[in-house]
Amino acid sequence: MIARFDELMRSAEAAFTRDDFEGSAALYADAVEIARQIGDEDRADRAFCSHCAVLLELDRGADQIPKLKEILLRSSNTRNRFHAAYCTAVAYDISGDGDKAENYADRAATFADELGDPVSASRSLNLVGNLSIRASKFSEAETAFDRSLEAHRNLDGHHRMTEAQVRDNLGYVMMCTDRLDEGIALCEEARSGLEAIGADHYLYETLQDLCYGHLLAGNLDRAHECGEKALDLAVDFEDDQVAKNCLFLLSETAVRRGDTFKARRYLRELTTYYPEVGISEEIIDVFLATDLTSVVNLRG
Numbered sequence: 001m002i003a004r005f006d007e008l009m010r011s012a013e014a015a016f017t018r019d020d021f022e023g024s025a026a027l028y029a030d031a032v033e034i035a036r037q038i039g040d041e042d043r044a045d046r047a048f049c050s051h052c053a054v055l056l057e058l059d060r061g062a063d064q065i066p067k068l069k070e071i072l073l074r075s076s077n078t079r080n081r082f083h084a085a086y087c088t089a090v091a092y093d094i095s096g097d098g099d100k101a102e103n104y105a106d107r108a109a110t111f112a113d114e115l116g117d118p119v120s121a122s123r124s125l126n127l128v129g130n131l132s133i134r135a136s137k138f139s140e141a142e143t144a145f146d147r148s149l150e151a152h153r154n155l156d157g158h159h160r161m162t163e164a165q166v167r168d169n170l171g172y173v174m175m176c177t178d179r180l181d182e183g184i185a186l187c188e189e190a191r192s193g194l195e196a197i198g199a200d201h202y203l204y205e206t207l208q209d210l211c212y213g214h215l216l217a218g219n220l221d222r223a224h225e226c227g228e229k230a231l232d233l234a235v236d237f238e239d240d241q242v243a244k245n246c247l248f249l250l251s252e253t254a255v256r257r258g259d260t261f262k263a264r265r266y267l268r269e270l271t272t273y274y275p276e277v278g279i280s281e282e283i284i285d286v287f288l289a290t291d292l293t294s295v296v297n298l299r300g
Contacts, residue, residue: 001034001037001038002038002040002043004034005031005034005035005038005040005043005047008027008028008030008031008034008047009027009028009031009046009047009050011027012024012025012027012028012031012050012054013050015027016054016057019201021054021057021058022058024054025051025054025055025058028047028048028050028051028054029051031043031047031050031051032044032047032048032051035047041075042075042077042080045071045075045077045080045084046077046079046080046083048067048071049068049071049080049083049084049087050083052064052068052087052091053083053086053087053090056087056090056091056094059094061087061091061094062091062092062094062095064087064091065088065091065092068084068087068088068091069084069088071084072084072085072088072107078111078114078115079111079115079117079120081111082108082111082112082115082120082124085104085105085107085108085111086104086105086108086123086124086127088104089101089102089103089104089105089107089108089127089131090127092104093131098131098134098135101131102128102131102132102135105124105127105128105131106128108120108123108124108127109121109124109125109128111124112124112125118151118152118153118155119151119155119159121147121148121151122148122149122151122152122155122159122162122163122166123162125144125145125147125148125151126144126145126148126162126165126166126169128140128141128144129141129142129144129145129148129166129169129170129173130169130299132144133169133172133173133176133299134299138173138176138177141169141173142170142173142174142177145166145169145170145173146170148166149163149166149167149170152166160193160197161193161194161197161199161202163193164189164190164191164193164194164199164202164206165190165202165206167186167187167189167190167193168186168187168190168191168205168206168209170186171183171184171185171186171187171189171190171209171213172187172209172212172213172298172299174186175187175209175212175213175216180213180216180217181217183213184210184213184214184217187206187209187210187213188210190206191203191206191207191210194206200233200236200237201237203233204229204230204233204234204237204239204242205230205242207226207227207229207230207233208226208227208230208234208242208245208246208249208298209298210222210223210226210230211223211224211226211227211230211246211249211250211253212249212293212296212298214226215227215249215252215253215256215293216293218256220253220256220257223249223253224250224253224254224257227246227249227250227253228250230242230246231243231246231247231250234246240273243273244270244273245296245297245298247266247267247269247270247273248266248270248292248295248296249292249293249296250266251263251264251266251267251270251287251288251292252291252292252293254266255288260288263288264284264288267284267287267288268284271284
């Protein structure tokens with residue numbers, strides 16, 4: 001039975017790596033049942049937390065918070081407590097409760113320190129940083145991302161992908177704190193790393209950030225190039241929020257290039273994401289007269 005459990009866990013992780021989230025969730029759920037049948041609480045908790053992590057990727061799993069908290073309070077296994085705290089933080093973030101999300105992210109970072117595991121540390125610190133950005137705590141976010149990058153030092157393989165994401169996040173913080181050149185350089189490094197490993201499902205957010213940074217810096221051709229690539233990938237991966245952000249940024253780029261015709265085209269495309277609003281030409285005129293870099297929220 002333990003061999004079957006281990007096989008299910010390996011298969012679930014492999015499915016997750018392939019972005020087969022539904023398949024991964026089903027395999028983790030089977031692993032939970034196997035562990036419960038043999039009365040192995042630690043293995044059941046481990047599989048349950050992994051199952052929740054996949055559900056959260058599918059924008060589900062918030063209803064599992066009570067069970068995650070139970071593991072956090074009951075378990076003596078530090079790694080399982082780390083995973084429970086991390087998943088609870090993500091679940092609260094998805095639910096829009098930023099204060100509770102920050103609290104549990106901090107607890108996850110504390111457990112990662114106890115484990116002495118750089119992978120767990122980098123994950124939890126990246127989460128702390130992202131939550132800090134949303135609360136406009138840029139100094140705290142920068143510290144968390146710096147520590148996350150330090151934890152990534154000497155890690156290789158698939159960890160290069162998450163390192164690139166953290167580098168992008170740090171670059172975005174610098175853009176938001178008037179250090180455009182440093183921020184753009186970090187995001188360009190992240191872009192290069194993600195392109196090298198073919199991680200298109202993460203690349204488009206970095207390209208979105210580069211569009212924003214280059215737009216603020218007045219590098220309008222580069223802003224347009226990054227924005228168009230980001231928009232295409234966001235549409236391919238059905239990320240409506242990034243697609244909308246890109247359309248705002250591309251419209252502003254077009255305005256600054258003196259091409260109001262193209263700016264209107266982007267804004268009309270944007271209206272398809274708000275069918276209930278019925279954005280009119282008058283509203284588009286207002287957008288054209290507004291600095292849209294002050295409207296868009298890339299980490300909202």
